[in-house]
Amino acid sequence: MILKNKIISTIIITLIPLVSLFSNRVNYESEEVEFPRSASFTFFVIQKDSISKEYYKAIDKFKRKEFSEALELSFVALEKSNAQEEIINVNYLIGNIFRKTNNHNRAIKYYLNTLEYFKNNASIIQENNLINEDLLSNLYYRLATEYQLNKNIDSSLFYYDKLFELNLINKKASLLKSNAYNNLSAIYRDNSSLKDLTKAKFFINKALDINKVFGENLVLASNYGNLANIFMEEENFNKAKSLYLKAIKLLENDNREEAVKYKEVLYDNIGWTLYNMKNYRAYEYLDKSVAIRDSINDIGLRKAIKEIETRNNVELATKDAESKRIIAEKNELQANQTTWLVGIAGFATIALLLYLVNVYKLRQQKLKTQLSENELIQQKDIEKIKLESQIKILNATLDGKETERKQIAETLHDNVSALLSSANLHLQASQKQFNGNIPVELDKTQEIIKQASQQIRDLSHNLVSSILLKFGLEYAIKDTADKFSNSEISFFTKIEGVRRYDQSFEIKVYNMVQEFANNILKHSKANEAFLSAKEENGVLEILVEDNGKGFNSEDPINKDGIGLNQINARVKMLNGTFVIDSAENEGTKIKITLPIQERKKTFIV
Structure with a gap:
């Protein structure tokens, strides 16, 4: 009996750091809808004899995911093309290449070029007897999602509205709209300035209505998971539990990489839900989540490296194309300015003489x-x-x-x-x-x-936090937020992509976060504080904000405080950056970036 009580106590202590886990998970994004055959790579069909061979080669390279080569060929095709139809198609293809390599700003630029050419050549489009609304719906959806990923929510909402105005009712359009509804739900759930859980629930239910008819299990499971997240924010734990379990059931026998990743999220969230319901099976689901996460870390690392290589190749191809364009413009300019060379040479001679006179004085x-x-x-x-x-x-x-x-x-x-x-x-x-x-x-x-x-x-x-040693930074930071929150101040957290690192590195980062949290409690007079940790491209980013009284960060007395000096010294030794942004009566924002220190792998013989 004593042993049983000890086991239950251990489970309770272990579950404490899971505070707000469900709200910190990134929503699973379903696979893209399959569009009309031409729309995957081209914007509309044109006569074969009017298309350059580079364009066909670029499409082939795009299909093979050789994006840098596809981009080089696309720029060549864009320079050679005189036909408006091909110009539209090439711009759309370049936008797709940048989308695939996560360069959202450039993807938006070329999608907008496509839209402008499309609207300015309506007569050509009508002659080719094309399905304009199908193509436009695809383009509007691309623009909306790229603006959303680029954090430009107003532009994203504008193009989602343009998509819905087309009012298409076929299967492809329905699946496209279900994706749009899912993304809109995420905006109204996660965006602080637009947060409206009623709207978030409305849009995710519209996505569910479509996917129950047309969608596959993975897409449907993601919808149920996102709806469960909303109920968790409303503290309707029974409803959230039911939806998480329904989503897990749909993916029970699905071993695809995307499904496995999403099951890890679902196990994590159901664990937190059960903890709130005082159900000690929470530890069982948390253990499943951690096991899946560890199993996919190496795969994710290899993919990240491959994506970085691809992105770098695309950037090189872009710079090469732009440099060629600049050289061509320069040659044209030189040809037009030949008659000025004599005058410029004479002026240069006079300037040289004046220069030589001044050289001595300047020296x-x-x-x-x-x-x-x-x-x-x-x-x-x-x-x-x-x-x-x-x-x-x-x-x-x-x-x-x-x-x-x-x-x-x-x-x-x-x-x-x-x-x-x-x-x-x-x-x-x-x-x-x-x-x-x-x-x-x-x-x-x-x-x-x-x-x-x-x-x-x-x-x-x-x-030394036992939670930090056992479960790492993610749970230790959440535990700190939970313990420091009281009736006068609430600490919120947002953890993205944080995993286990070298133990000494984790302790140093955790001590910094605790020092910031203590300073907020002692000095800020804030009623809300925010602790964020995110790993991206081999760098850990720590963000700490409060809405307190703030201070003059340019004042040497404030900048040279003992605690801030210690943290600044620690960050420099870790080859990181440390930035403080604060002003009186405007709160404080602190950002630290640190190169990741990986923990050493152990092998069992």
């Missing part, structure tokens, strides 16, 4: 200023060496403190706590020998040992 002045500059450079070098020494000393002190705190915490947890537990067991065994007439002193001694054990556990956790 004398330069010698004088160079002596002053050398003195300044030497002084700066000395100050730099002093600053680097101070930073190293400060970091060595902090490293020593962190190591010492960890050793003390481990000693308390592994040794002292175990000894107290053993003493408690011996007391329990002694009590049985008194046949019911247990001395009061034994009961008091047992109670004292229990209190001491609890205090040691609390002290061990304060020295």
Whole structure:
């Protein structure tokens, strides 16, 4: 019975850091709708003999996902083309290439070019007897999603409205609209300035109505998961639980990469839902989520590397095409300016003479200023060496403190706590020998040992977070937000893509976040604070904001505070960046970026 109680206690402690997990997950985006055959790569069909061979080659490279080569060929086709139909098609293809390589700004530029040419050549389009509304719906959807990914919500909503105005009712258009409804639901659920859960629920239900008829299980599961997220925000845990389980059921036998990734999210969210319902099966689902996440980390890393290589190749192709265009314009300009060469040469000769006259004077002045500059450079070098020494000393002190705190915490947890537990067991065994007439002193001694054990556990956790050591930054930051929130201030979190790193690195980052949270409690007089952590392109970004009284970040007294100096020194030693943005009565925003330090893999023989 005692063992059973200990197991339940352990599960409860483990689940505590899952605060607000469901709201920090990125919604799964369903696969793209299959559009008319020509719309996948071209905007509309044109006569074969009017299309350049480079354009056909570019389409073939695009299908093979060789995007840099496809882009180079597309730019060549764009330079050669005189036919408006081909210009429209090539612009649309270039937009698709940039979309595939996550360059949203350039994708938007070429989609807008496509739309402009399309509208300016209505007569050609009508002669080719094309389905204009089908093509426009595809283009409006592309523009809406790219603006949404680029955080330009107003433009995104504008093109979603344009899409719905077309009022198409075929299967392809219906699936396209279901994607749009799903994205609109995400906007009204996650965007702070437009947040409206009623609208979010309305749009996701419209997407569900379509996908129940036409959609596959993965798309349908994502809709149920997004609807469950909304009910979680409304604290309707029973409804959220039912929808999460329905989504998991749909993907039970689906082992595709996209389905496995989404199941990890669903297991994570159902775990948090059950925790709120005081159902201790929450740990079981959390364990499933962590297992899936660990299994897909290596796959995700390889994909990320491949995407970076592809993006770099596309950027090189873009720069090469632009440089060729600039060279061509330059050659044309030189051809038009041949008649000016004689006059320019004469003017240059006069300017050269004036220049030579001034060179001597400038050289004398330069010698004088160079002596002053050398003195300044030497002084700066000395100050730099002093600053680097101070930073190293400060970091060595902090490293020593962190190591010492960890050793003390481990000693308390592994040794002292175990000894107290053993003493408690011996007391329990002694009590049985008194046949019911247990001395009061034994009961008091047992109670004292229990209190001491609890205090040691609390002290061990304060020295080094056990949640951080067991589950990593994501749960430790959420645990901090939960503990620091009270009736006067609420801490909110947003964690994206954070996983397990080198333990020493995690401890350093966690200590920084705790220092910021303590400063907010002590000094800010805020009623809301926001802790964010995101991994992107091998960099961990920490963002801390509050709506408190703020301070003058340019004031040397504020900039040189002990806590901020320590954090600044720690960030520099980790090769990161540290930026403070604050003003009086305008709150404070702190941003830290750190290169990831991966944890060492262990292998079982």
